[in-house]
Every structure is written in C-alpha cells, then in structure tokens.
Amino acid sequence: MHLLLIEDDTEAARFLVKGLRESGYSVDHAADGREGLFRATEGQFDLVITDRMLPHIDGLAIIELMRRKGLSTPVLVLSALGGVDDRVRGLKAGGDDYLTKPFAFAELLARIEALLRRRSSAPQATRLKVEDLEFDLLARRVTRAGREVELTARELKLLEFLMRRAGQVVTRTMLLEGVWDLHFDPQSNLIDVHISRLRQAIDRGSDHPLIHTVRGSGYVLRSET
C-alpha cells in the first residue's frame, strides 16, 4: 500500500513516516501544498494524508483540485483546527475522514486501515458472517452457532459496525463517530462498557471469543483461526 503524507511540520512528519513504514506501508512525503498537490495528482497512491494548513496551497484546496480532476483516492485530513465546523468543512471539501491533532498514532493507523478497506468492501451485502456469528441485515437478526442472540437496536448497530470491519482495529472514537454520530471525546470510558455488554451477549459460553481488545488502540472482531 502506497501512501502520500502532505505535512509541513517536518519533525512530526518524520515520526509519522517512520511509524507508518514500520507498520508496513510505503510512504512518500511532501513538505508543502504545491508539492503535495503535484504528487497527489501525478502519482499512484492508495491514500493521501494531508495536513489542513499548508504553505502555498491549503489542504482543503488540494482535495478540491484532486476531486475536480476526477481522482477518487481516499483522503484523510489532519488538522490542528478542532472546531465542529472545521470538521464539517473538511468533509464537505471531499475529505473522507478528519483527525484533529494531536492524535494517537494507533488512531491514525486504524483510520488508514478503515479507509483502505472501505474501497474493497461490498456495502450492499445483506448478510454478514464471521465464523459462526451471522447477522441478517434485512431482518436485523443475529445468531451465534445457530442460536438467536437478543440485542438492542444500538447493540445491533455496534455489532454491524464491527462485523463490516471484521479483522480491522476499530478505535473508540471511530465507534463514537460511526455508531453514535458523536464527533468529540467524552471523558468517560463509555464505549468500553457498551462493548463489554455486547461481548457478554455474543461471546458468553463460547470457547472462542470473537470480540478482542487491542491494547492502546481499541477493539477488533475476528476469528482466532
């Protein structure tokens, strides 16, 4: 996977590039808006990560120009502007996700993975299946090993979110955004309690649990085999 990072803060960029390479990505770095725009439109990238405020050409302008050229490469916007309308503006300009600085590196990795997988997933599926856990999306029915599991509407939404990203790490903020449509971080460990309830319902009595905690990052739903 080939990523482009457009970031003018060279020190932060150095650490990000290093971390991303260690995580198995190949990364190009552009240090200002002009170079970033040139590389983004000329090169073949699977994902573009851009800072919002850049010398010469603003990050949002880069996205708009890319979209005008017909490029659908997913773009993750990094920004030191964290107001509610900044996020809206970032997504309106054609960005696919928005992350406010400072962020945990694990958060960035999880979002990169989600954006890269999103392209290949089939959202029109009517059934999701991970090992012996099945989710009938039309009937909103969940079974584990053929046995029906009773879940609330919100738990169904949470499970659907996890199952659609089976095998990927999903962070707490991603869950808050995707399942509750909340774009800020509450202080309490709200998500952990919801996940543990879901885990109770799904994994109780099973000798091979599906929902796993990833230390320092979030959760992942996957079969162990």
Added chain:
Amino acid sequence: MKLDLFNTTAFRLSAGYTLLITLAVAATLVSAYKLTERLIDDEVDLIIDTELKSLEERYARSGVAGVTDEINLRIESWGRIGGVYMIADANFERIAGNLTSWPFDGMPGEAWPQFDITTIEPGRRAVHPVRAAVRALPGGDLLLVGTDISQGRRFAEKFRLATLWGIGLSALVAALAGFWFSYRLARRVDEVTRTCQRIMAGDLGSRLPLAGANDEFDSLASSVNRVLDRLQDQAGTLRATFDSTAHDLRAPLHRLRTRMDALLLHSPPLDPVVHDSIESALREVDQLQRTLGTLLQIALAESGAPLAAASAVDVGELAAELVELFEPVAGAHGVQLACEHEPKALVQGNRQLLAQLLTNLLENGLKYVPAGGRIDVAVRRLAGTVRLVVSDNGPGIAAEDRARAAQPFARFGSGKQEGSGLGLSLVAAIARLHRGRLELESNEPGLRVVVELPA
C-alpha cells in the same frame, strides 16, 4: 415575522394625514357651496328689489290702476321668465297678478320670504319654489314681487352633490396614496428587520438592500452596512486569531505526542516502568489537549461568532440517545439514569455542540452523584422554547456558589474532583451560542440544571 402593516408608524401617520386632507377638502368645498348659494340668492334679491322700486315709482305716478297695468304687461308680454307679481288690497285680496291668492298668512315676518307655487303646464303639475319680497304701498295696498328659484335650487342641488363627491373622492385618493406610501415604507423597514434577523442568526455576510433612491433610507442602510463590514472584518480577524492560536498550541502538542508514541513503538520493547510512565504522560497530554480544545470552544462561542452548521435538532431524541450511551456507565457507578422527553422538541442548532452540552451535564452528574443516587433528564416543549432539565439527588451546589459555577475553572468543596472545571462553562457557552440560557437550581437535595433553548 410577518409584515403587520396596520401596526406601523407610517400607516398611522398616513391615516392621520388622510383624515386631515379630507377635513380640509370638506371645509373648502362646503364654504364654496355656501358662498355660491349666497351669491345666487343675492342676484335674485337684486332683481326683485329693482322691480319693486320701479313698480313703486309707477304707483307714485299713476296709482293702483297704473301698477295693475304694468303688472299685467309684464306677465303677458315682456316679463322675465319666472317672474311672480301680485298686488293685493289691505285685506290680502288679489287685485291683479299671476298668483291666484295671497301666498302668506297675513304679512310675512321675514324680509325675503319663500313659498311654493303650483303651476299647470301642458300635461303636468309642477311645484316651484319662489323667493319674494312684499312692500306696503302708501294707499294701504300690498305689492309682491318674486322669482321662481327652482333653477337656482337645481344648481345648488348639483353643487351639493358635486361637493359630497369631491370630499369622498379626495378622501379615497388620500387613503389610497397613504396606504401605498405606508406599505412602501413598511416594506423597506421590514427588509431591514429581516436582514438584521438573518445577521443575528449568524449570516454576517448579509447586507441591507439599497433602493438606489439616494434617500434617507439608503443613507441609513449604507451606514448600517458599513458597521456590518467592520463587524465582519472583526469576526474574521477573531476567527483567524483562534485558528492560529489553536494551530500554534496544538502543533507542538502534536509533535510531543508523536514522539512519545514513537517511543512506545520502540523495538526492542522498553522497560515496563518506562513504558507505563510514558503512557501516563500521554494521558496528561490528551487531558491538556482536551482542556485546550474546550477553552477554544468556549472562547469561540463567547466571541459572538455565528453558530456553525445549524440544522433542526430534536433535543428530546438526542437526550434519549445520550442517556442510552451513558446508561451502562451510570449502571456501573450504581447510579440510576432515566430520560423522559416529549416528541418533536426541535431546536435550530448544532447537533454536535448540543450533544457536547448534554455529555458535559451527564458527566458532571456522574462525577458527583454517589452510588445509589439518580440522574433524570427531561425534555419539554414550551411556548417558543425547548426546556432541558438534568436533575440529580447528589450533593448539589451551595446557593452562594451557584452563580459562579458556570464560570471557567470554578471548583467547590473538598477539591478532590477530577476534570478541568470547564464543563459547566462550556454548557453555558453552548447555550448562549444557541441564544438560550442556563440556570442552576437546587433540586432539594441535589442539583437541577435547566437549559432553555429557543425553538
């Protein structure tokens, strides 16, 4: 707001002027009418007077017989049209003339008596008003000369009708002109009002329309527009200041965090003690960043910047969702959390900010309410407002502290609580940003937070 024309100063003013114009026109026309009527009568009187004089002279020369001849001559041949003559003796018995009998009961009291005569014209009878004068002749006979004034009467009648029409029409024209004038004026004022409301709702780019008439309205509008230009400039500068402050503080925090993150990914793995202390330092960085974010949000909200990304938000549903989100955590704390809301409690607002407001109130409650306690969230629709009440039966806030509880960094009691102390200030700022208000009350016991938001 709908344009209520009848309740405008312009309308009242033009209604007053319409009345004034109508009265003035009426006074002019009525006095012209009276004057004309007077003139007609005077002319008639002059003729009668002249004839009486000439008949009296004739009497002086040739007595009753002469006058009788003269009268008959005038009636039969050269008399004027509508002339009425009569000579009678002292007992009011007719001697000569074109009246069949004395028209009065004795001598008439006034100088210019009037009476009606009935004439037989071919095919019809007609009643004609007559104005006359009577003279007693030296021999005791009475001489009466009059004029048929029906023509003058008809003229006066027409004149009166024309006067009434004139008054009516001028009142109508004045009323229509006044209505048009006040409508135009009210519409221009209404445009200003609407624009101001749009601006207050956050559209700082709106400007008052200029009619191009170069009148006092245009000059007022362009003055107001200049004020708005300056306000917009200032809001822009303020926004840029916030952005660069946020950027300049977050960027080093970001570098710090990235460096520490990179340390955690270090291979070979760090000593667990070092690892743990880096993790706890990271938590501090995150807390710092959260406090910074909240402060910037409060500052931005308090700066009077317009509400971003506003849409219709159902506060009741949002409260129910957040209560559902918090319920497991509350359960883990041993606190009972319940929500009760009316349907369609709609507010024009920013969903994320309103969710943040509710989150802060719920987190606040969970921080202070001990196990076994309860927190209730209620959303009601009132006239023009949506009222959100979050009440608990925790320790509450002492009455003397309540006023400053929503100020940044306010803390009370033992001081063992965690958090930045900005929670309630952000709630107050978000409420203000939505043109609502925040009240802290005693729940006897506990705290009752009331947020009223205009619907």
